[in-house]
Amino acid sequence: MSASVTSRALDLLGAFDTDHRALTLSALARRSSLPLATAHRLVGELHRWGALARLDSGEYVIGRRLWDLGLLAPVQAGLRQAASPFLHDLYGATLATVHLAVRDGTEVLYIDRLSGHDSVPVVSKIGSRLPMHATGVGKVLLAYGPEEVLTEVLGNLTRVTAYTITQPARLLDQIRRVRADGYATTGEEMSLGACSVAVPVRGADREVVAALGIVVPDLRRERARLVSALQVAAQGITRTLTSVEWK
Amino acid sequence: MSASVTSRALDLLGAFDTDHRALTLSALARRSSLPLATAHRLVGELHRWGALARLDSGEYVIGRRLWDLGLLAPVQAGLRQAASPFLHDLYGATLATVHLAVRDGTEVLYIDRLSGHDSVPVVSKIGSRLPMHATGVGKVLLAYGPEEVLTEVLGNLTRVTAYTITQPARLLDQIRRVRADGYATTGEEMSLGACSVAVPVRGADREVVAALGIVVPDLRRERARLVSALQVAAQGITRTLTSVEWK
DNA sequence: ACTTGCCTTCCATCCACCGGAAGGTTGGTC
C-alpha cells in the first residue's frame, strides 16, 4: 500500500481534472501531497517525456503525448467510430445537441457530443460524467442495465434542479415506461431550459451498449419526430456495429 | 540519460501506438526493452491506477483514466471548442469530410474531423499526422508558417500517390499561389479519388493558427462554392476566438 | 512426453530515489 515511485508520478497526473487543467508546480505538489523537491523532479521527467507541457505562464498542463495516448484508448472506439456519421446526420436534421453515452459505474459517461451555436447550452462534455437519474441517456441506460445499478441509483437521487426526480417511486415508474416505450425523456431535470429525449443503441447481440440522446429547449411538439430520428440513427449504428468486425 | 523509474513506466506507455493498441505483457516488455519481471510489476501498477486496462484476451490497452486525462490536454482546446459548431455547419452544407488541423513539427496534426457515410474515404484520423506537402491543410500551413519549415519540407518530398508533388520547384510555386489566393487545393496527392480545398484560420492577432479543409471526390465545378463556404467558416472561428477569452 | 511461449512470484542486492536545506527569482508593499 506504500507509495511506489511509479504511483507517485501517477498521483501527480491525477492532480489534473476538469476544474484544474493548468497547475503550477507547487499546486501540483500540494494536490498530490508530495514534497516540492520530489514533485519538481517527477514533473521534470514527465515534461521531458511529453506527458506534461508547460505554458508560458509556467503552469503545467497535460501534454500532447498523453493526448495521443488517450486517443488510443478503446473507450468504445468501435462504437464511436460506427456512430460518428449518424451523430452528424442527427445533428444535421435537428441542429440540437446530440449525445452518445455509456454507463460507467452508476454514472453516465459521455463519449461523444455534437453541438452547434444555436443549440441549448448544456453541461455535458465529452469525457464528463453525470448522474443517471437526471439525464435522458441515463434513464435509458438504467432501464436496460443491470438491476443492481438501478437499485443503487434509486437509493441516491441527488437533486440538481427544481425538476430533478428525487422520489424512488417516481423514477421507477418512469423507468418502467422507458422499457415499454423504448425511449426516455427529461424536462429540465439536469439544467433549466433543457429537455431531452434518448433511445438505446444495441450491439451485435441485441444487448444495449449505449444510449443516444438529444437536447432541445422544448419537446412538446417535436417529440414524435425526434424519437423517430433517434431510432433511425440508433438502428443505423447497430447495423454498422454488426456488419463491421471489431477485433 | 539513465533510465529513471518513472521514465520506465512512460517507456511502457510509449509502446502503444496506432498500430499497437493492444499488447500482451511480453510484447510490452519487448517493445520497451524491459525485463519481463520489471514490466510485469510496472504494468501492474499502471493497471491498478487505471492507466491501462486488461482485455478478456489478457492483452493490455490504454485505460479509461488516461483517456480522461488526454481530454484535458489543451491541444488547441480553445480552437477546437470555437471551431466545433462551424465544422458542423460546414459538414451540413457540403456533406464532405471536414478537417481542422495544425502544424506539428514538419507534419500536419489533425485535431478534429467530421465525416459522414457518404464522404470520400480518407486516411486522416483525429490525432493522426500526415505529410504537409500532400494535403490541402498542409499546404496552407506551409504557406503561412515559418520559412524554416518550408525549407525542411521542400528537402523531403516523399511520394505517396502518383500525383504527389515531389519536385521542390513545383511545390514552391503552389505555395506562392496559396499566399496569393488565400486557399490551397490538392488533387489525389494523398489518396486516389480524393481532392481537397483548405483555407487558413486566423487567431486574435491575425496570425494563422490552424487550417480548415474539406475533402471531396472532385472539385472542378464546386471549387468556388467550397472556398467561400470554408472562408465563411474560418472567419466565424476567428470571430469566436477573438471574442471568447481563453485563459 | 516434450517444447515453446506465455504469465506470475520470490527475494537478496545495490543503487537511484528521496527530500531537507540552501539559494535564486519574481512581484508586491511600505
Added chain:
DNA sequence: GACCAACCTTCCGGTGGATGGAAGGCAAGT
C-alpha cells in the same frame, strides 16, 4: 531601496524500495 512572501531550482548523502535473474505454473501445439 529594503523587506517580505511565494514561487522555482539545484545539491547531495543515506537508505529503503526498485530491480531482474531464477524458478515454477499454465496452456497450446507437435
